[in-house]
Amino acid sequence: xxxxxxxxxxxxxxxxxxxxxxxxxxxxxxxxxxxxxxxxxxxxxxxxxxxxxxxxxxxxxxxxxxxxxxxxxxxxxxxxxxxxxxxxxxxxxxxxxxxxxxxxxxxxxxxxxxxxxxxxxxxxxxxxxxxxxxxxxxxxxxxxxxxxxxxxxxxxxxxx
Numbered sequence: 001x002x003x004x005x006x007x008x009x010x011x012x013x014x015x016x017x018x019x020x021x022x023x024x025x026x027x028x029x030x031x032x033x034x035x036x037x038x039x040x041x042x043x044x045x046x047x048x049x050x051x052x053x054x055x056x057x058x059x060x061x062x063x064x065x066x067x068x069x070x071x072x073x074x075x076x077x078x079x080x081x082x083x084x085x086x087x088x089x090x091x092x093x094x095x096x097x098x099x100x101x102x103x104x105x106x107x108x109x110x111x112x113x114x115x116x117x118x119x120x121x122x123x124x125x126x127x128x129x130x131x132x133x134x135x136x137x138x139x140x141x142x143x144x145x146x147x148x149x150x151x152x153x154x155x156x157x158x159x160x
Contacts, residue, residue: 001048008052018055022048099149107142114139 001022005015025047033043066072100108106128113124114135121132121139128135 001044004045004048005052009055014055018048018051022051025051096146099146102149103142103145107138107145110135110138111142111146115143 001019002015005018006012009015009018022044026044029047033040037043038046100111103111110124110128113119113127114121119127121135124135124139125132128138
């Protein structure tokens with residue numbers, strides 16, 4: 001049941017609420033269950049489907065009312081953070097570009113080819129005209145420098 005709601009809402013709190021509401025309705029109406037009309041599973045998923053329809057109807061009505069009244073809804077624990085996350089992503093991307101620009105040219109190129117292009121060490125070695133061991137060292141040193149620049153706590157160093 002939880003998976004059913006999760007795939008349709010992608011919101012943990014809504015999923016848990018819908019599961020609880022579905023089982024509440026099921027328990028309140030168990031005497032009306034008729035096995036002739038279908039299995040208990042079909043009956044339960046029918047209730048779940050009705051709860052989901054009610055949820056979406058109420059959400060649409062609420063959104064339309066807020067829009068008409070010009071009410072801005074503040075972000076909750078699980079929704080409404082898209083603009084904030086997009087801004088953070090832009091800031092992080094700018095920081096990353098600046099940090100990459102400060103790397104030595106060969107390290108920057110090795111990191112770019114390994115991380116962004118996801119090439120194997122031997123392929124990078126051919127492009128840079130050096131050994132795969134040298135590429136591993138370049139990537140390792142470049143990533144280590146980026147890590148110290150971003151000061152990532154709890155990072156476990158993965159040596160080549």
